[in-house]
Amino acid sequence: MAKFxxxxxxxxVITLLIIATLTFFLMKLLPGSPLKNQEKLSPAQQEIILDKxxxxxxxxxxxxxxxxxxxKGDLGLSFQYDNRPVSTMIGERIGPSAYLGFQAVxxxxxxxxxxxxxxxIRQNSLLDYAATTVAVLGISIPSFVFxxxxxxxxxxxxxxxxVAAWEGFxxxxxxxxxxxxxxxxxxxxxxxxxxxxxxSSDYIMLAxxxxxxxFDIMVKHALRNALIPIITLxxxxxxxxxxxxxxxxxxxxxxxxxxxxxxxxxxxxxxVIMGVTLFYSVLFIVVVFIVDILYGVIDPRxxxxxxxx
Amino acid sequence: MERLLxxxxxxxxxxxxxxxxxxxxxVDFHLRKGETLAIVxxxxxxxxxxxxxxxxxxxxxxGRIKEGKMLFEGKDLVKISEKEMEKLRGKEISMIFQDPMxxxxxxxxxxxxxxxxxxxxxxxxxxxxxxxxxxxxxxVGLPNPEARMKQYPHQFSGGQRQRVVIAIALACNPKILIxxxxxxxxxxxxxxxxxxxxxxxxxxxxxxxxxxxxDLGVVANVADRVAVxxxxxxxxxxxVDEIFYDPRHPxxxxxxxxxxxxxxxxxxALQAIPGTPPDxxxxxxxxxxxxxSSYAMKIDFEQEPPVYQVSPTHFVKSWLxxxxxxxxxxxxxxxxxxxxxxxxxDKPVLVGGGR
Numbered sequence: 001m002a003k004f005x006x007x008x009x010x011x012x013v014i015t016l017l018i019i020a021t022l023t024f025f026l027m028k029l030l031p032g033s034p035l036k037n038q039e040k041l042s043p044a045q046q047e048i049i050l051d052k053x054x055x056x057x058x059x060x061x062x063x064x065x066x067x068x069x070x071x072k073g074d075l076g077l078s079f080q081y082d083n084r085p086v087s088t089m090i091g092e093r094i095g096p097s098a099y100l101g102f103q104a105v106x107x108x109x110x111x112x113x114x115x116x117x118x119x120x121i122r123q124n125s126l127l128d129y130a131a132t133t134v135a136v137l138g139i140s141i142p143s144f145v146f147x148x149x150x151x152x153x154x155x156x157x158x159x160x161x162x163v164a165a166w167e168g169f170x171x172x173x174x175x176x177x178x179x180x181x182x183x184x185x186x187x188x189x190x191x192x193x194x195x196x197x198x199x200s201s202d203y204i205m206l207a208x209x210x211x212x213x214x215f216d217i218m219v220k221h222a223l224r225n226a227l228i229p230i231i232t233l234x235x236x237x238x239x240x241x242x243x244x245x246x247x248x249x250x251x252x253x254x255x256x257x258x259x260x261x262x263x264x265x266x267x268x269x270x271x272v273i274m275g276v277t278l279f280y281s282v283l284f285i286v287v288v289f290i291v292d293i294l295y296g297v298i299d300p301r302x303x304x305x306x307x308x309x
Numbered sequence: 310m311e312r313l314l315x316x317x318x319x320x321x322x323x324x325x326x327x328x329x330x331x332x333x334x335x336v337d338f339h340l341r342k343g344e345t346l347a348i349v350x351x352x353x354x355x356x357x358x359x360x361x362x363x364x365x366x367x368x369x370x371x372g373r374i375k376e377g378k379m380l381f382e383g384k385d386l387v388k389i390s391e392k393e394m395e396k397l398r399g400k401e402i403s404m405i406f407q408d409p410m411x412x413x414x415x416x417x418x419x420x421x422x423x424x425x426x427x428x429x430x431x432x433x434x435x436x437x438x439x440x441x442x443x444x445x446x447x448x449v450g451l452p453n454p455e456a457r458m459k460q461y462p463h464q465f466s467g468g469q470r471q472r473v474v475i476a477i478a479l480a481c482n483p484k485i486l487i488x489x490x491x492x493x494x495x496x497x498x499x500x501x502x503x504x505x506x507x508x509x510x511x512x513x514x515x516x517x518x519x520x521x522x523x524d525l526g527v528v529a530n531v532a533d534r535v536a537v538x539x540x541x542x543x544x545x546x547x548x549v550d551e552i553f554y555d556p557r558h559p560x561x562x563x564x565x566x567x568x569x570x571x572x573x574x575x576x577x578a579l580q581a582i583p584g585t586p587p588d589x590x591x592x593x594x595x596x597x598x599x600x601x602s603s604y605a606m607k608i609d610f611e612q613e614p615p616v617y618q619v620s621p622t623h624f625v626k627s628w629l630x631x632x633x634x635x636x637x638x639x640x641x642x643x644x645x646x647x648x649x650x651x652x653x654x655d656k657p658v659l660v661g662g663g664r
Contacts, residue, residue, distance in 0.1 A: 202411040209364055209406075210426045210477060211399035224416050299416055300461040 008292070012285050019281045020070065020274070024063055027273050034079040034268040053079070066274070075278070076271035080264070086275035090257065094279070096166055097249070097256035101242030103176045108183025109234060113227075115184065116191020121218075123196060131188055138185025144247045147178040151251070164253035175252040179241055190233055194226040201225075228299050235291035239284045312380075313484060313517055314340040314363075319377035321355075321362045324370060330589050332358045334541040335377075340485065345511065345518040347528040347549075349564065350538035353586045356521045359538070360487045363519075364404055365394045381485075400430040403478040407490040409470035413462035419446075419473050420458030426480045445476040448513075450506060468499035472506065479510060486511075487519045492527060504530055525568045529553060534622065537561050540587045540597030547623035554648040556639070557625040559604045566642040577641055596628065604629060604637050616661035620652040630657040 034055075035046060050056045054065060069076060075086035119131035154174060155163040161173050198204065199222055207221050246258040257276065264272035295302050321333035333355040340346050348356045361367050362374055365386065379386040381401070386394065403426075406412040414422060423442040427433045433441065439458070446454035449472040462470055471491060478486055488507065492500040508531060511518055520531055528535055528549065535552040537545040537560065545558040556562055566580035584601035587593050593600060599609035608628050617630035628634055638644065 202406055202408060203414040205366060206404075206406060206412045206474070206477070207414065207425075208366055209398055209404040211395050211397070211429055212425060213395055221414050221417070225414070228416075300418075301415055301463045 008289055012289065015285055016278065016281055020067065020278055021063070023274060023277045024066060025059070027270055028059060028062075030265075030268055032268050034270055070278075075275040078264075078269055078272050080267050080269045080272070086271045089260065089272065090275055090279055093255060093257040093260045096254050097258060098242050100172055100175055100179065100248075100254065100256070101238070103172060104179035104241055105183055105234070105238045107176060108180030109187050109230075111180070112184040112187025113191050113230070115188040117195060117218075117223075119188065119192040120195035120199065128192075131192065135185040135189040135192075138181045139189070141181075142247075143178050143182060143245065144251060146181050147175070147248055147251045150174045150178055164251070166252075166254050171252075175248050175254060178252075179245060179248055183237060183241065186233065186237065187230060190230055191226065194229050195222060198222045198225045224298060228295070231291055231294055231298065235287045236284070239280070239287050242283070311342055312339045313342050313382065315378070315380040316359075316363070317378040317380070319359065319362065319379065320375040321358050321367065321372060322375050323372045325590075328590050331592055332372075332541055332589055333362065334589075334592060336538075336541075336543050338536050338543060338546065340517050340519060342484075343511075343515050343517055344533040345520055345531055347520045347522060347532035347535045348538055349522055349525065349528055349535060351523055351582075351586060353589070354538040355541040355589075356538045357489055358541075360404070360489055360519060360521055363487065364398060364402060365391075366404075396430070399426040399478075399483070400481045401483055402485045402487065403481070403483040404487040404489065405471070405474050405478050405491045408494045409467050409474055410494065412474055413470055415462055418459055418461055419465070423458075423473070423477050423480060426477065430481045441480070442476075445480055446473070448479075448510070449473070449476045451476075467495055468502065471495060471499075471503055475503075475506065475510070479514060479516070482514050483516055485519065486516045487521070489521045490523070491520075493522070493524070500527070507531065525553075525564060537564070540592065541589055542597065542626065544598065544627065545623075545625045547620070551620065551623045551650055554646055555619075555623070555650045555653070556643060557619060557623075557630060558598075558627045559602045559629070560598045562639045562643045563601075566640045570646075577645075580640060580642065606634065615659055617657035618654070618660045619657050620650055620654060622652070623650070624660070625657070632656070 033046075033050075035041065035049060041049075047056070054062060057065070066076070075090075077083045077085055078089060081089065115131045115134065119128040122128050151163055151174060154160050162171050165171055204217060204221055207217050212220070246262050248254070249256040249258045257279075260272070261276045263269075264276065316336060316338050319333055319336045320331070323330040323332055336355070336359055338346065338348075348359065350356045358367065358372075363379055363386065365374075367374070374387050377387065381397070386397075389397075413419070420439065420442055423445055424435070424438040427438040427441055428435070431438075443454045443458060446457060451457055451469060451472055457465075462473070465473060475491075486507075491507070492503050495503060504527065507518065510516075518531075520527075522528060532549050534546065534548050536543045537552065537558065539560045545552065545556065545561050547555075552561060553565070556565060560582075563580070563582040567582060569579055582601055587597045587600070593610075594613075595611050596602075596605065596609040596614050599605040602609070606628060612628075614626050614628045616624055616626045618624055619630070629637060639647065
C-alpha cells in the first residue's frame with residue numbers, strides 16, 4: 001500500500017509539471033497584453049512595466065523563472081488586482097465555491113442515490129418513469145434555467161429564500177439546489193441501471209436462495225456493488241462542481257472562484273490563470289487519487305498489490 | 310419411502326410482450342427422502358424453471374406459477390406467504406447454481422457468505438456461526454479453512470468457488486438440495502471432484518438431491534431416478550437403469566443416441582436430434598416432440614399423448630405405447646444396450662389422460 005501511494009505521488013507531481021508547462025506556453029499564445037489602461041500608457045512606460053515583470057525576457061527564461069518560483073510555493077502576483085498574491089486571491093475566492101459545491105454534491109448524491117434506488121426497486125412503475133424523466137431533464141436542461149426558475153418561484157413569487165448575495169446559510173439554499181440538479185440526475189441514472197444489473201445477477205439469486213430477506217439483500221449485497229461505478233463518477237463530478245460554476249455564481253452573486261477564473265482569462269492575467277489552473281489540477285488529481293483508494297475499500301477485487309493478502 | 314416433495318400439475322408461464330410463454334406445462338414428479346432425482350433435457354425444456362419455481366425464485370413479473378401444487382412435507386409451497394418461503398429457503402431447501410464464477414457476491418468475504426444462512430435460520434451467535442462455517446469449508450474439502458474465511462471470491466478458483474457454494478447450500482442441513490447444472494461451468498476433472506463431493510455429502514447429511522443437467526454421463530453417475538423433460542413437460546421418468554437400458558420415448562432415444570459411450574460399436578455414428586425445441590409461446594397441439602421425431606404418427610400432431618406406466622417406477626408420455634400403435638424399433642445406438650427390465654409389466658398400462 002505504501003509503495004502504491006508513493007508511486008502515485010510521484011505520478012501526481014509529474015502530471016502537475018506537465019500541466020504547468022502546457023498551460024504556461026498555451027497562455028503565452030493568447031493575444032493581447034496583461035496591461036490595464038494600455039491606451040493611456042506610452043510605449044516606453046509599457047516597456048518599463050513589462051521589463052519589471054520579466055515579460056520581455058525570452059519565453060524559456062520566463063518559463064524557468066516561473067517554475068523556480070512555483071517550486072518555492074510562490075504563485076506570483078496578480079497583474080490586475082493591485083499586485084495581490086495569487087495564492088491569497090484563490091484562498092479568498094475558493095471558500096464560497098467549495099462550500100457551495102460540497103453542499104451541492106452531498107445533497108445531490110444522496111437524493112440521486114435514493115431516486116435511483118426507488119426507480120430500480122419499482123422498475124417500470126410510475127415512480128420509475130418519474131425518476132427517469134427527472135434524470136433526463138436534469139441532464140439536458142442547463143443549470144442556469146433552473147437557477148432562474150428557482151429565483152422566480154422561491155425568492156420573488158414566494159419569498160422564502162433571498163434572491164442573491166452571500167451572507168449565510170439561507171443564501172446557499174437556492175444555488176445549492178440549482179447546482180445539484182445535474183448531480184441528482186447523473187447519480188440517479190447510474191444508480192438505477194447499476195442496481196438493476198446487480199439485482200439480476202446470480203449472487204443476488206443465491207442470496208435469495210439462502211433465505212435472506214429482500215431488505216437485507218438490498219442493504220448487504222446489492223447497494224455496495226451498485227455503488228462502485230458511482231464512485232468513479234463522483235470524483236470528477238465533485239471537482240467540477242466544487243471549483244465553481246461561473247453561471248450559477250453570477251446569477252446568485254456569489255464571490256466564487258469560477259468568476260475569477262474567467263475574468264483572468266479575459267484580461268490576460270497570466271499569474272492568476274496559471275494559479276487557478278494549477279489549483280484545479282491539484283484538486284482533480286487528488287480527488288482521482290482518493291477515488292482510487294476508495295475503490296479498493298469498496299471492491300476487494302481491485303485491492304492494490306502490496307496490500308494485505 | 311415417504312415422499313418428501315410432491316409436485317402436481319405444475320404450470321409456470323412468463324408474460325412477455327409477445328404473449329404468454331408457457332415454460333412449464335403440467336409437470337408431475339416426486340422426490341423421496343435421500344434419493345437423487347435427475348432432471349434432464351435440452352436448453353429451454355423447462356428444467357431450470359421448474360426448480361426455480363420450487364424455490365419460488367422466479368421473478369414476478371414476468372413469471373408466475375399458473376396452477377399446480379408443490380407439496381413439501383404436506384405444505385403447498387405455491388400457497389404459502391413470501392415470509393414463510395424465506396424461512397424454508399436455505400434451511401429446508403437450498404440451491405446450487407450453474408456458474409460458480411458469478412454466484413458469489415464479489416464484495417463480501419466468503420466466510421460472511423457462509424455464515425449468513427446460519428445467522429438467519431439457526432439463530433446462531435456470530436462466534437458459533439464462524440466455527441460452523443470453518444467446519445463447512447473443511448467439509449467441502451478446502452484446505453486452510455480458517456484463513457480462507459477472510460478471503461474474497463476472486464481469490465478462489467472456479468472449482469473452489471463451487472465448493473464454497475455447496476458449503477453455503479449445506480450450511481443448515483437442508484432436506485432438499487437443488488443443483489442446477491452444478492458442474493457445467495467447470496472443467497472435466499473438477500466436474501468429477503464436485504460430483505464425488507456431492508455424493509459423499511449426501512450420504513453424510515442424508516439430503517435428497519434434485520440434479521438438473523443436460524449431461525447424461527453425469528446422470529448415470531449420480532442419479533437414482535431420472536425425469537426427462539421436453540417442451541415444458543416430463544416425457545419419461547424411471548430409474549436410471551430403466552432410462553438408460555429400456556427407454557421408451559423417442560426423445561429419450563434421441564438423447565441417448567447423441568451420447569457417446571464405451572459400448573458404442575465402431576462404425577455407428579452418433580445421432581443428432583434434428584430441428585429445434587418447440588416455441589413455447591405457441592406450444593404444438595399434440596406431442597411437442599412430434600415435429601422432430603421420425604416416429605411421429607398422425608395422432609401425435611392432433612392430440613396430446615397420455616401417460617403409460619411400463620413398470621412400478623417407469624412412466625412414459627407417448628402414443629407409441631398405445632395398444633394400437635405400430636411396433637417400432639428404437640435407433641441402433643439404443644438397441645445395442647437395450648435390456649429387458651425384470652420389473653416391467655406385461656404391457657403398458659394407461660395411467661393418465663393427455664392434458
